[in-house]
Amino acid sequence: MAELHPVGVEAIDKKGWWKAHQWLILRRLSQLSILGLFLLGPVFGVWFVKGNLASSLTLDILPLTDPYVLLQTIAAGAKPLSTALIGAAIVTVFYILVGGRSYCSWVCPVNIVTDAASWLRRKLGIKGSGTVIDKNVRYWLLAVTFIVAFITQSVAWELVNPVSILHRGIIFSIGMGWSVILFIFLFDLLISNRAWCGRLCPVGAFYSVIGTVSQLRITADNREACNDCMDCFQVCPEPQVIRPALKGSGNPVITAANCTNCARCIDVCSEDVFHISTRYADKIIIKNSSPEAQS
Ligand code: SF4
Ligand code: SF4
Structure with missing residues (x-):
């Protein structure tokens, strides 16, 4: 098995290696820097940022709340704190400006895993099982997460959300969560290309709703x-x-x-x-x- 058509070679020839990779490198720097900021506290005791991707406080002053998590909290019957509402408003306005699904490509750590699976799949010429998942399944799953929150009166999705699992896993070294990430990697690599981010992930589905009006x-x-x-x-x-x-x-x-x-x-x-x-x-x-x- 081998890559059928080496992608990006013409671009490297014509524009040079840096120009043909600059946005990829900047995105990786962004994703890793955000993880690094969250790691500073637990590892070095420098609490520049407290919390996690769902809810954080920067420099003890700037609250940032994932609006998707906030809406699940409300669906679960909880009354959100005013700082959570302010944090969610800040995040929503930010993604309206820079693109809803910029969250996926510039922030989300799972994107590194699924990009790697897609890259390897291309390099190895893997065709997969031919399994095609409808791209709207993610919107059904998004609805299900709200229904489950309402029925269970808890933000149940966050317990199994691979984005949260990987973020927690890197920062707090959880063990079993890695198997979920490995499953996503292998599923994308061997069964269906870009299945998780492009077909199933309710987080991406939520941010795509913001993307309908985003400016950049x-x-x-x-x-x-x-x-x-x-x-x-x-x-x-x-x-x-x-x-x-x-x-x-x-x-x-x-x-x-x-x-x-x-x-x-x-x-x-x-x-x-x-x-x-x-x-x-x-x-x-x-x-x-x-x-x-x-x-
Ligand atoms: S837009 Fe650029 S990368 Fe895409 S098919 Fe045309 S030449 Fe190739
Ligand atoms: S997701 Fe958008 S920015 Fe990224 S490669 Fe596709 S069209 Fe380009």
């Missing part, structure tokens, strides 16, 4: 230069979001809620088709290329 977007504004190498489709965790912007005749901005703003498509495209923009970049492009703008 990727645009295929230089789509005329596309040479159909398909590298962007190969590396994209949600490849269905690319085609309407890249191959359609309308808006070149990827407005699909499930684009994770990982910017990996920017890295691997040798033709510099993609750029970071706002969701209104289509208007700027039309204005710039109008006869008035050119005269």
